[in-house]
Amino acid sequence: MSEQTSDSNANIRIVLAKLGLDGHDRGIKIVARILRDAGMEVIYLGLRQTTDSIVAAAEEEDADAIGLSMHNAGHLTLAPAMIEALRVADLDIPLIIGGIVPDMDVETLIGAGVTAVLGPGAPAEEVVEAVTKAVADAS
Amino acid sequence: MSEDNGDDTTDSADEARAEWLVDYESSRLRDIPFETMSGVPLEPMYGDSPYPGQFPYTRGLFPAGYRSRLWTMRMFAGFGTAEDTNARFKELLRNGGTGLSTAFDMPTLMGRDSDSSWALGEVGHCGVAIDTLADMRDLFAGIDLGKVSTSMTINGPAAILMAMYVAVAEESGVGRSGLAGTIQNDILKEYQAQKEYIYPPRPSMRIITDMVKFTTAEMPRWHPVSISGYHIREAGSTAAQELAFTLANGFAYVEAALAAGEDIDEFGRRLSFFFNSHSDFFEEIGKFRAARRIWARWMKERYGAKDKRAMMCRFHTQTAGVSLTAQQPEINIARVATQALAAAIGGTQSLHTDGFDEAMALPTEKAARIALRTQQIVAHETGVAAVADPLGGAPFVEWMTDEMERQAEEVFEHLEALGDGSMLEGVYEAVENGYFVGEIADSAYRFEREVNAGRRIIVGVNAYTEGAEDDAQNLLRIGHETEEYQLKRLATVKQERNDADVADALARVTADANDPNINLMPGLIEAVRALATEEEIVMAMESVFGTYVERAIV
């Protein structure tokens, strides 16, 4: 087989997006680079996405995971909305939330169906590990 | 150095000192002893020319520094409905405040109404929700707008909010010429960093130029643009990039206003700045000093300002929200203190200090109080306010100031080349080709890698992490009541207004937008009076101006 398969990250395709109006994109751009440098293909959708546009991208790109970044305290509304959109589309891929999520909300999000939550300042290895594990567990 | 090229430098230096002394002695000073806590008397400033209050203002805008007036401790806050915020405004005014600072919620900042699908979960969260003039009336009910100064932190739809402010004031009998305040209205940094844009750069610039013209002609006490580096830094830039991009944006606004036939001395003195104060103490101080020097030189030498006030870089500062850690949040108090100290030594005109818990949420009341106390300690206990530019003349600080200026000038050269000699065109081009976002993303990533590799220590994050276990989080939460209330209110307004009037007013906004020779402001004031919603007005202009989508520079 080709050289790529020797590295398990090489075949991972992940959609990264900001859902809603929140414009804080420093973190998600850093995460995009971290995942690229780990050998993944990052489909970067950028700002102001809707649950529909994220579902469409994930389907067309055959993404292995979706990563959303949230900084406006909207996670308790937006993350469940995304989960619901994935459920409606019967899109069985992991959703990872990064950004500002207080500890006390992590459990709520996991309970709602989010696969992993990455807090601010999560080191690169933790970010890569979270994606790799989420994708491996899902397949 | 003195601008005087006379052959006897000693004479000119003496002259500068004499001038400074005259200015100093004519300054009204605060009635406190200017001495150390041990009783050692202090000079108002130490060192040589240029002196504080003298061109190019490296050492500060005023000859007496903070001896005449401390910086303004301006704490930015607010969330909920217009009525909630109104209650807090009144409380503030009762306590002797004269300045109101308005934070808007995300939908308002983005030109969306509370009933938009985009607004879901955001109404009233990070500021007050304003949909129509009715909300603006509630926001300022019972407040004499002729007597207060109001700061509004909004950019994309700033013209609409300013129109609402004018309309509310005039309903209460206060003419627009009597209104004092500042509207942030710095759209260029939105494309570069904060990303709260609506229209593409050129039409946005037209709106701002219309606002500059309108305020120059009719609202002489209003500051139509506050040029902001804060968000550029928060997005991950270096100190020098913050300095360079912000001042370049300033030059772009100046060139746009000049092209529109405005007088530089008229509008120049009404421009103000907003910087970040981050953790690298001396770099920040160098940045603040360089900002004043560069701005003064460019305004005088390149743009021909004659009025000193048009050469002065006045700025507000906020401590670096991005530096606050979610880990061991109490230690952020120490970070905020050193950042506040740097801003004070750097000569800021006003300062907001962040709450220690802001890495995770809006500050609790306690955190906000500690933040205010922190800058009060810097002002009253450290002695830093007794001597103007206390670190001026120190080789390291002077070198750092020069270095910040050198790096900024490199950026200016690049932008100027991009714009074929025009900073305005250069900034447009650099927005479009992704230069700004690319540079910022590179810097942010470089910093992150350094932290990640442990080459840069962030206390509590990648070192000294013991003690994080007992972080009990007590965060401010915002309920859904605001959203429900606001949706009802908007529905009522929409039901009760005259739809024909709204349609006419919106048609006029679109027509005005189509004609670059017409100033948009009168039509906007008419539209808000007709109770058109913010989003309706935004859309009326969008049909002409289009929308902006950022190129993916990651």
Added chain:
Amino acid sequence: MSLRGLGTEEIFERAVAGERRALGRVLTFIERAGEDADIITELSHPMGGQAHVVGITGAPGAGKSTLTGQLTRLLPDLGLRPAVLAVDPSSPLTGGAILGDRIRMDDMAGDDVFIRSVATRGHAGGLALSIPGGVRAFDAVGYDPVIIETVGVGQVEVDVVGAADTTVVVVNPGWGDAVQANKAGLMEVADIFVINKADRPGAADSRRDLDLMLDLSHVTGQERSSGYRPPIIMTTATEGTGADELWDAIHAHRGHLASTGELDSRREARHHYEITHRLEQLVSAGIVTALAEDDGAMLVADVAAKRISPSQAARTLAKRLLR
């Protein structure tokens, strides 16, 4: 839709039936090469042949993606279902990639437009195989036109985009860009030129320069046998102006291809190109295998011991490969 438990054929059927995610998976099969990709090739090859294949290329930042987005927004109203293969470079260091083209194209794209981001590396068969494979799948499923959008650097990219039915080369005002395009060999493959950012100073000059280059190519005998002269379209992609004119030109070129029989010869060339690459790949794989096997290793040892020369060893192996 969940694709769990479905075989390759079923997934392909679902893609043909219009399931977006199934088509997404089909494209993944193609990119990863191997058995699934071969099945897809067998299934899709007999079905296609209708779609007009459009290549859009040019220097980084020329505005290709934005222009492609403008086109795709235009086409559903004309009753067309466009698909896009948006190629972005992979990191040469890690093989990873940040694929950001959707951001500029996706604005109002609905179900009628299918966009797939493709990284230049990370495909077992390389772009030279995955792009024709992707085009074939889109074609089979009923997308038309199929647009390949790629930066005009690198021989493979130029070859891939040049093998389209209609190749659009995007340049910006200013000499530099046209010169670069020329160096990269893009002028040779262009059927249509676009001067994007036509609202900028220098646009008229660029147009004149391009015209001059086209005149010169006549003089030097590169004029196409049919007398077709590539038109120059002026666009401002960020404002959407010129996109309809560009589509008209693409459509007209398609008519030209059909009327002159050039369409068939282009497609023949495309098949030729793809077969060549597939063959090369088979042979390379065979070489790797042959050398790894016992008698391969023995041949290497013989060369080392100077019993035979390297060329003798190679000829011996070649005979075995071709058997």
